[in-house]
Amino acid sequence: MSPASVPSSNDIVRRGAADLGAAIADGSLSSVEVTQAHLDRIADVDDSVHAFLHVDAEGALAAARAADEARAAGETRSPLAGVPIAVKDIVATKGQPTTAGSRILQGWIPPYDATVTTRLRAAGLPILGKTNMDEFAMGSSTEHSAYGPTHNPWDLDRIPGGSGGGSSAAVAAFEAPLAIGTDTGGSIRQPAAVTGTVGTKPTYGGVSRYGLIALASSLDQAGPCTRSVLDAALLHEIIGGHDVMDSTSIDAPVPGVVEAARRGDVAGLRIGVVDEISGEGFQPGVRARFEESLKLLEARGAEIVRVGCPSFVKGLAAYYLILPSEASSNLAKFDAMRYGLRVGPQGVASPSAEQVMAATRDAGFGDEVKRRIILGTYALSAGYYDAYYGQAQKVRTLIARDFAAAFEQADVLVTPTAPTTAFKLGEKLDDPMAMYLNDVATIPANLAGVPGMSIPNGLAEDGLPTGFQILAPATRDDRLYEVGAALEAALLEQWGAPILDQAPALPVREVTR
Amino acid sequence: MSVLDAVVDYDDAIARYDPVMGLEVHVELNTATKMFCGCATGFGAEPNSQVCPVCLGLPGALPVVNAAAVESAIRIGLALNCSIAPWCRFARKNYFYPDMTKNFQTSQYDEPIAFDGYLDVEIPNAAGDGTEIFRVEIERAHMEEDSGKSLHVGGSTGRIQGAEYSLVDYNRAGVPLIEIVTRPVRGAGERAPEVAKAYVAALRDLLKALDVSDVRMEQGSVRCDANVSLMPRGEQELGTRTETKNVNSLRSIERAIRYEISRHAAVLDSGAAIHQETRHWHEDTGVTTSGRPKSDADDYRYFPEPDLVPVAPSSDYVEQLRTTLPEPPDQRRKRLQKDWGYTDLEMRDVLNAGATELIEQTVADGASPAAARKWWTGELARRANADGRTIDDLGVTPAHIAELSGLVASGRLNDAMARQVLDGVVAGEGTPTEVADARGLALAQDDGALEAAVDKVIAANEPIAAKVREGKLNAAGALIGGVMKEMRGQADAARARELILARLT
């Protein structure tokens, strides 16, 4: 990278969200400056990263001006007021396209905001745009986006994880200090792991699902994607909490995540290593970094214990029945009757509604979506329900019991987040089973509804980042931040600089502004 | 419509076959808002004006259960003598149709809110000299949401086949429904159609008393699907059934079931098999026609609705709702008979005419119980009978009858004139007062004609007038008779007496 290509806003975009929020609050930076710096960065690098499906410069700057005016008027909306954010394209944003990475929703502009969006706006966070994702969040690589893949900022030939590869890549590429992701089987945590960023899947019901385009209703959960544990906690606090529009939302205050992130004290905490997911079959570098992280936590006073969760191995199979079943029903609404793509069948003069529905769904859905709709339709069919969906729900109960038993012995559980570092684009595209195996460590948390977090814990032998997953009992999201912050601090001490400083510089668009 | 199906004479059909019925009644609740969102539920609003992201099924929107609808469902269940589930879930019923915004209906499947109940209905006894109770067993009552309404434009039938295009109004999408399903109704024999009608009428009365629905069949707030099958007499194995959809008046229920019994018998007599299918009822021609083939294998891929938490009414709550139930129908009948002072015979006529609620409302609107009974079980029952309609289907309301009997009581109309006014009301000319005004029907009152007649009769009968002046008021009777004769009966005798006394005393 030539010195001339280093953007002038480099300093701003490399700062964390908590830091930027404080600078905006004390007047040393304006939200407009910070937002513009990120828009410039997006303009510079997103041609190569392709983290964004839609950038709303005008809307973001208007919100930034409003944030600056509110600050000038003495209002303090939140610690992150004025700090811009990227939002996964599965979250409804009034007036901005929301496609869930699918052709079938191309051009759809929601007439309403998701609760997450409403809370971001109320807290004064300008929304930079919508991030790329696997179509309807089905995938672990973002290659199933109808709008082309996102590239991993660590190596543009590699996947950024999925389904929320766009959100994590945007944060890793310094295009946004914060992003919203959604996690159904690991879609926040696995991209965080392979991009060297932080991602939290809150307790099921901890963040409202209202306005999140549903993949699997009983598994989906929105959460923060950031570069630090504290930033994640600050964002978690803003988007979390009860919402009357979501029946499954927990009617209790957000756990004390920010305090826990500031404390990062693991002295006396029992950290359980899950025997079944302790690195067997995982990439050597992933296993090595995991073992080192355990030692660092032990050095900070944590007690490492081994716990057995025998049903976790059945999680993947159960997940790939429950998810397609719910998805097959959730995606039935995309029928061309009311919004989105409408395609007439070839060679039919006056087609029936059913023919238009079929032609539209054929043209509008990608192969992975069709694959899962077919799987789910089959699994829910009369005569198969008990053997498939019913059985999968029983596995779910067993996994919840495993968690309950494990949390008797440990305050948190830990695993490597993903079996491997980022693989090459295209490498697993023709092998759905290999792709599905990426989620083996993250899926149990979704099935049981417990919270999980991934934080970067080093680079593997291939020079690519690895992730360390922390799991806590339902509603004890604060423990994720306690442990995450402790490990983050220990690693930072060791490295002397944030892990993303080790990422190669991205090619910058050769134009003068 | 294609070739008419063969039918056999109803009595012949009954002689050879035992009918078995199943009745599914969908009741639209009268809650202010929809089942899963805050949209209004009022009937007849501008199309697609009562919608939001939730009931339009927009991507990302989520349902939230309307507590008032759950309360109504439990009260209906209790009133139908059902057990109430301490814990139950909603389920998704998956199928594609343009009037379904999500392409699944949020309903209940194997965990209904209410189950195992019954409704006792009163039907005329076989001897025809009284009534008897027929118990209809209720399998379940469950909660669900209504769909939108499709309007097929162009084509001759108003059905989707042959239409040029279709419009969908989603105002109704998400309106709370309770579906009440009977167990197979057996043993009604030839009275099966009557039992069905009496059941729906009793259910309607119950729902009205509970104040949970507008129960307006003509607006679709109560919709009945009737399953019918026949068993050869003496056999126990159920025959193949057909389901006649959307039979939306009491009289149609009776007619449609009667028709299906005759039609099934003709098919079975010919040695052919009944096809399991839905049938459409045609009110105008009184026949059903074949609809969509239906099989038990229709696969709706039900599964528990993951967007909603289970409904778990506490037993305290259920018991508290039990205290809000209206008086049971039999107790109520006894009380009304006493309040109204009817003899047993009179009360039986009222029940046979299905006029209890009408009379109750008519009395509430100001008529005397005697007048209300006289109108509903007399003149109106006669008219309904003559037209082959039910008394609540004549376009005459309790308010009309109260008004009419008020006009008679006040002396504006006599009985003969009141019947003419009723003709006008039935013909849709307006309220009784409007009809009387428009048709110029009134007993002469303080107008010139009556006064002139009084003056003329007094002048012509001076000796009698003198007696009245002396205080012999009874003598006025002869003068009144003279005035009525002079007026050719178009006068109110009481008013004539008043005018005579006013002049002479």
Ligand SMILES: [Zn+2]
């Ligand atoms: Zn609505």
